Amino acid sequence: MSTEPQFIELMRALATGPAARGLNDDAAALNVGAETLVLTHDMMVEGVHWLPGQDPADVAWKLVAVNLSDLAAKGAEPLGVLLGYSLGDNDVRFAAGLGEVLAAFEVPLLGGDTVGGGPGRAHGLTAIGRATHVPVPDRSGARPGDSIWLTGTVGGAMLGFDAVRSGLDDPTSRAAFCRPRPLLAEGRALAPLVTAIMDVSDGLLLDASRIAQASGVNLDIERDAVPLAPGVAGSGRAYEALRWGDDYQLLFTLPASVAPPIPATRIGTVGSAGQFPVTLDGAPPDPDLPLGYLHG
Template sequence: MSDAGEDVVMSRPSEDALISRFFAPLATEPGAAELTDDAAVLPAGPGELVVTKDMLVAGVHFFPDDPPDLVARKALRVNLSDLAAKGAVPVGFLIGLGLPPDWTEAFLESFAAGLGADIDQFGCPLFGGDTVKVPGPLTLSITAFGRAKRTVRRDGAWPGDVVVVTGTIGDGALGLVARGAERAPAGVPGWLAALDEDQRAALCLRYLRPEPRSALAEAVSAHASAAMDISDGFAGDLAKLAAASGAGAEIDVAAVPLSPAARAALASEPDLIGRVLTGGDDYEILATIPSKALPPFEAAARAAGVPVTVVGRVTPGNAVVLRAADGKALDLGSGRFEHF
């Protein structure tokens, strides 16, 4: 006779049943063939086809006990953020799902519900993928497709262009700390203890559920000279863009947009500016815009409801300088999160 644990495992659906139950209902486009075939057909459309891929691993990119619906939404949204920064409107995606030995149907119910909500919100249908059992932590891989009238790369920035960012910077990095404190309240840092409940919740949500700027994709395609999404830290990603463009940049740190929660945290602990500028998980767009294109770009951003802020300029040479309010350059080390 098998033990209770084995009974639970035996009661799980097969791979085909799992796909049919949880994911086929999300794959509503004809080209997905209701996930009954080995390949999908993406719809034809104008412009360039843009492809991006991101992986998320439990314990690396999210906490193992994060809500499943938010894990699914984050997995899709970080890819949509890459597409938006290339000027691409979403077309669809493929998902790879590596389930650990202790997965449950309740987890997949919530996961699929979150994924379905974002499929509807962003108009990005599921076209297929693969599911496997893995001995390690939950592992997700999403390949997303988009179309752009003009794909914007990192290498087009030119001296004199203005540097802009969407939204606010640093919330994801601070939210990681706040989310960790929710799980292990002992040893909460002083700056976090100084925030009120709503401010802490706002930071956690920005970490758990990033906001891809898909609504700005067409404006990026039309007006940006270079762009990328900010995933590994504003300072480090700016350095990557500048290096790819063979240019430098000068940034006014005081102009970098911050949320009320981040401002409150900095008021309590000014040294947090390093974490804000280098911590990553922003998933905002960093772009360079020729001066003459700035007014129409800002107008398009207002129409799309996406806040944009000018934070500096592209400069000749190769130096990337972030100046504090006193005019001194900040030393932020590598300026970004690095896996290796």
């Protein structure tokens, strides 16, 4: 919408002070006494973030998982969540999925609110965590010469979305889109080592460009080094997989001499800032395609 950039600018201007950082796409760090908290809030909207007819249990899972993924990218240990829920047709299935995801990641539901909702319902979730490493890692520390790393693969959620949309009975594909797993242990292991880190929610190229811009550098990605989910290679969709989000892998940079303490793939090198924040094998990405999913 036309007003969005202005609104976000206004909100950014309000989100000031040493303890306050991040709006819309990053978790905030907050010092309380001797503790450092990490806080994040994400929303999901019917018809935008989930498909009509999708199992509400999967919606609940994803709502919690994407917020926990934001904590993972800060190396934070989850303390709990608060839920804002718009009541609808199948609340019992939502509650069932909520129970599953909270149990899977051992996170308590601390509170929340329920309201009557019409079509286009919106749910919100706040996740609170405790930083396990300070300073809390962020996107701004990548330096020329660092290597770029990625956990897991990209493209799995893209295939899963197709499976859900077309009603395919392919549980593995569907799970990649419907039941992402926040990489909490991996984030905690990485926090003391990384120069920059984020979770890939909106697409590898777009999120890489965010690290590049926050750090004032270029991220050059070796196209053939990026690990693709099974079924993506040879499908003609490899480039699309670089622009698809929802896989919730961790993208991070390390000094060249440091090896990651968890399984990950080296996918490129940080360079000095140039004309383009992110390049592929030294060349700019296709100018006719967006780098990833842009929130509307």
